[in-house]
């Protein structure tokens with residue numbers, strides 16, 4: 001991965017150029033990204049995975065939007081847990097671009113079937129699907145926790161803190177309300193995060209955090 005910071009990505013061509021510049025995907029990785037994009041669009045006719053209005057801008061809105069999280073964790077290694085993965089956003093995109101062991105947590109059966117289908121079709125042996133509510137998933141330490149459009153920030157943290165360690169990296173795309181949501185957290189939690197600009201939406205921000213949220217911090221302002 002090379003270190004290049006572009007301005008906002010506006011179309012598929014720019015998204016692909018950015019992916020190329022930052023991750024230098026192999027031919028196999030490009031093929032997997034293309035295949036995932038095709039499978040996602042096809043499956044969207046059968047179940048509601050992404051807004052139909054976002055299909056023309058799929059490479060910006062979903063592929064690059066997911067991949068940008070990995071760019072914030074270039075040096076990371078070890079277990080990545082993607083909460084409420086839906087159709088694999090961002091988890092499957094990250095799994096295509098890296099070798100990180102990836103746990104996709106998703107409660108809806110049909111979405112999990114799609115996740116397993118993609119992982120099998122693309123031969124992503126490092127992907128594991130937990131077909132369950134996060135609340136029922138056995139605790140394991142996560143090097144990285146991501147969650148896109150999963151839950152309000154305070155609930156997200158309350159549900160996932162048991163997976164965090166002192167070294168956990170949190171990557172939480174939070175749209176337009178990122179700063180507001182962060183400000184509502186207890187100050188000890190706020191201090192764990194900084195705010196990054198999204199490359200795919202001028203108004204969106206990503207909360208990038210580090211560390212564990214200990215039981216003593218919960219609820220303390």
Ligand SMILES: C[S@@+](CC[C@H](N)C(=O)[O-])C[C@H]1O[C@@H](n2cnc3c(N)ncnc32)[C@H](O)[C@@H]1O
Pocket residue numbers: 049083084085086087088089090105106107108111132133134135147148149150
């Ligand atoms: C709005 S979708 C977002 C999906 C995907 N991350 C994306 O950005 O397209 C939220 C997903 O979280 C899943 N979900 C919600 N609550 C959950 C829970 N407690 N445990 C596991 N999955 C959950 C839903 O089934 C849904 O697929």
